[in-house]
Amino acid sequence: MALLIISINLNHKSSMKWTAKTWERITPLYEKILDLPFNKELTQGNLPVEKFKFYMAQDAYYLGEFGKALSTISGRMDKMEHVLDFAQFAAGAIVVERALHEGYFKTLGIPDTIEPSPSCLLYTNYLLKEAKYGDVAVAVAAVLPCFWIYKKVGDHIFEQQSEVQNNPYKNWIDTYAGEEFAASVHKAIAITDELAAQSSSSTQETMFKAFEMASRLEWMFWDSAYRLEQWPV
Ligand SMILES: Cc1ncc(CN)c(N)n1
Numbered sequence: 333m334a335l336l337i338i339s340i341n342l343n344h345k346s347s348m349k350w351t352a353k354t355w356e357r358i359t360p361l362y363e364k365i366l367d368l369p370f371n372k373e374l375t376q377g378n379l380p381v382e383k384f385k386f387y388m389a390q391d392a393y394y395l396g397e398f399g400k401a402l403s404t405i406s407g408r409m410d411k412m413e414h415v416l417d418f419a420q421f422a423a424g425a426i427v428v429e430r431a432l433h434e435g436y437f438k439t440l441g442i443p444d445t446i447e448p449s450p451s452c453l454l455y456t457n458y459l460l461k462e463a464k465y466g467d468v469a470v471a472v473a474a475v476l477p478c479f480w481i482y483k484k485v486g487d488h489i490f491e492q493q494s495e496v497q498n499n500p501y502k503n504w505i506d507t508y509a510g511e512e513f514a515a516s517v518h519k520a521i522a523i524t525d526e527l528a529a530q531s532s533s534s535t536q537e538t539m540f541k542a543f544e545m546a547s548r549l550e551w552m553f554w555d556s557a558y559r560l561e562q563w564p565v
Contacts, residue, residue, distance in 0.1 A: 350528030377499035387557035397456035401463035451556035455549040469527035473539035
């Protein structure tokens with residue numbers, strides 16, 4: 333009986349898509365992201381404005397580099413449909429998401445130059461390195477948390493907004509909980525599963541490591557904004 337249960341369980345796991353298995357493995361880290369003071373206070377609308385401004389400035393830098401990483405991946409794709417999808421993701425990061433920043437910059441004040449913080453530089457350089465030199469399926473796995481974790485966090489925060497009045501961060505929340513962003517996220521998940529299905533199990537594990545690394549870097553990005561992270565020297 334025990335053997336039967338183990339074998340049913342193993343069959344179930346092997347028939348699961350790469351993204352479903354990955355999300356199961358990443359859940360403890362995702363819960364740590366939800367628990368970050370930055371996200372808790374953003375949910376309640378009482379995140380100090382200087383922390384949000386710092387985050388938005390770093391994120392404007394991040395999105396430019398993220399857009400370049402997506403364009404690089406676009407040029408490495410085999411299927412024309414995927415070339416186009418990644419080119420559209422790059423445009424979305426630079427045009428749609430940065431428009432959100434410009435709205436906030438108008439009300440909060442625009443920094444003239446943005447020097448990336450240590451965590452921001454670490455994250456963007458990691459993505460650019462994978463986009464250019466990693467196996468293309470691994471590069472796609474590395475950028476997936478930037479879509480998927482933001483969607484999950486956006487939805488999670490949005491669900492709690494009925495208890496919050498006049499949240500100053502409503503536009504941010506609406507962007508990541510919105511339908512336009514959701515459509516890109518679903519597409520990115522489907523492409524990742526398609527590439528994973530064509531990859532060896534060792535490449536699939538490298539894809540997981542890349543997804544895990546980028547998820548860690550997402551945690552660090554929010555945490556560094558909360559700490560207004562500076563270069564130590
Ligand atoms: C750091 C970070 N990661 C992801 C996203 C959503 N594309 C973002 N705006 N910023």
